[in-house]
Amino acid sequence: MQKPEQTRREQLRLALTQGYEIGRRATALGRVADYIPELAKADPGAFGISILDLSGEALSLGDAEVRFSMQSISKVILLALALQRRGETETFSHVMMEPSGDAFNSILKLDTRSNLPFNPMINAGAIETTSLLVGDVTFADLLAYTRRLCLDPDISLDTAMYNSEFQTGHRNRAIGYLLKSKGVMEADPEQTVDLYFRMCSLSVTAKSLAGLGLVLANGGKDPFTGESLIQSDHVRIIKSILFTCGMYDYSGQYGVRVGVPSKSGVGGGIVCAAKGPLGIGLYGPALDAFGNSCGAIHAMTHISRALRLHVFDY
């Protein structure tokens, strides 16, 4: 008779292999982002997945160790640190927790419907949470915290990506100045967007994202040392916001089809915090119209179904 943990490991391996094949084929359906010129250099056919559980041995396939920029996935870390430094009440007096239904970089409703950004997972919201950290934490602090959360000491700043985003990030600057003009942002908008651009330009791998996913899935504790990296009531908030807002204006469909708290970035990464606890990290820079990785979405749709990872599966 097989031990139950062996069977589970085999289930994981099978779901990973099938998800990988489905995802790799789906990369042909997407296009690499080019609005940040440096992103356009990515290989559209690249694809990798990594799954990490409490055994500590990641199961990985394809380009799981290729470095790419974290982009919007850094919004999760910025929110975690804003909650830690400023607390829940103050953080949510600067940003709401409602899905926006608009594109990630939209400025529209911010001016017409509300002064506060809709949620911390769109650019306006993340720029506001970043502003809560300016003057309190340095970029070096944020880098050190990101390395611990991703269980990856090798994460560093991709300076070419940062320069590219710094030179072209005018819409993000506009968002910063709009928030400042409304009195919502207290910090300096230039310093704020600079920190935001740096965080977007941290280079991670699918494996690092599996690490971050596992920490979130594990209630904020480092699964191997037991150290608390994010307090558990903050993890509850973060995962709820990832479920409703993590995949931009595809969040509703993703919630129905995949149903795992996840966050994507235009670099092609997706981090997933799944039941088990399991952390799943994916990389595929060919994106769909929403800015989500085509390969990763297709792969996760399969993996969630195969392993019954939807939060409402029973």
Ligand code: GLN
């Ligand atoms: N750095 C990107 C931007 O601000 C991040 C957006 C994303 O990943 N969706 O435009």
